[in-house]
Amino acid sequence: MARAELLMETVAPEPDGTSASCWSIPKHGGMRVSAHLYGDRATLAEVTAGETLTQLAAVASLPGVVGPVCALPQVQPGCGFPAGAVAAFAARAGGVIVPGGIGYDINCGVRLLSAAVDASELRPRLATLMDDLLRGALYAPMRLSAPELASVLGHGASWAVAHGCGIPADVDPLDWRGTMPGADPRLGSERALVRGGGQLGTLGSGSHFVEIGYVERILDPAAADALSLRAGQVTAMLHSGSRGLGYQVSADGVELMQRAVERYRIQLPDRQLACAPLASDEARRFLGALAAAANYAFANRQVLTHRVREAVARALAVPVDALGLSVLCDVPHNLAAFENHVVEGRALSLCVHRRGAARGLPAGHPDLPNALRGLGQPVVLPGDMGRYSLLLLPEPGIAATFNSLPHGAGRRLGRAAAHGRPSSHPWPHELADAGIEVRSAAPEIVEECTPDAYHELEAILEVLSAARLARPVARLRPLGVLRG
């Protein structure tokens, strides 16, 4: 059957009045649960044209899955498991852990900082700042001894704070306060340990970035006030993960699970969805390594935060303390974690996999720190470096996605497709004209980041608002971008 015909038969607005912002893919073939797709008609058309629909159906057929499998607006085909998708599994129902449902960059995420200083103060020093960051934040690794690395893997962001990178309050807004529980510092792989020893405090390449910007517009004054956000103030956003260590843990995990699939005789629709029962020894080993790699990423973003603070302070010739550059949020988007959810009136402990998807806890959630209990968990939604990003707050409807949001604008064009663009698109000169300072070790990376390679954030926001997943609090505008 042609894929378009399959979609015509299986995707339809729900009878209970679900709007065009959420589409249901009913169970068919081997699916154990339905899948929900959040998006406008254009998103639906993209999903129809590619592999995403098949991949969603494959994920929805895995053992112990608790529906619905959710596809967020920027969803795209991934390695077996779509990027921008969420799937939850119940250990008691034979649920599994799926390394492919986390992604190769374990606990890759985006952190947002906001400063007490105004953008007008920074603008004259911007070029100097970006040159400084290019030298100091892109690749300036800390060398860790084996015991030091073990401590990083066990303690995450707090290790970095205890070693001079930041202040204790930095970890307050972080999930698990920056220390994911259950970490096994042995990782189960010597190679992963070797790779981790020399990369802490490095940004990474590809889509990883540091962006210096400012609050362009407040969209929800009461929420912005509660977060001490005001128009004009300097922001810093950084996107980085667990580097070679996380990659190795993930690759080791896929290999481990491919053996587990045979051992437990799991029927797989796609080899890349290799998995093991959450109750198995294989899962126990992988989950320990996963938490350790997540902690490495938390520590990495903390070290990078320290580097950014030092560079901004140097640029303005003020002490670091005077910047008030505080952590507004730190949003992992490649992770799996055990969480309590209520599904069809039943309280369940679920292992929620978020691949290219953020977690956003709604107001009142018991896992929120006291300071955010009444407001909900702020989530930054990065756009592209020529336009803007958004700060969001979860809305009550977010329970429908297991408290998940998209992780950014998402690529519309592949990185290769963004190369060799016609001269009618004089990117990146447009950025210079707009006063945005771009730095990268590799010029072709900048070319890959042309705004037309990304989805419109506005269209994503419309879907999030219509589905009552989140509301916008502030719009952030870039001033300078360092691309890995």
Next chain:
DNA sequence: ATGTTC
């Protein structure tokens, strides 16, 4: 995403 093929 990734010492982009140990």
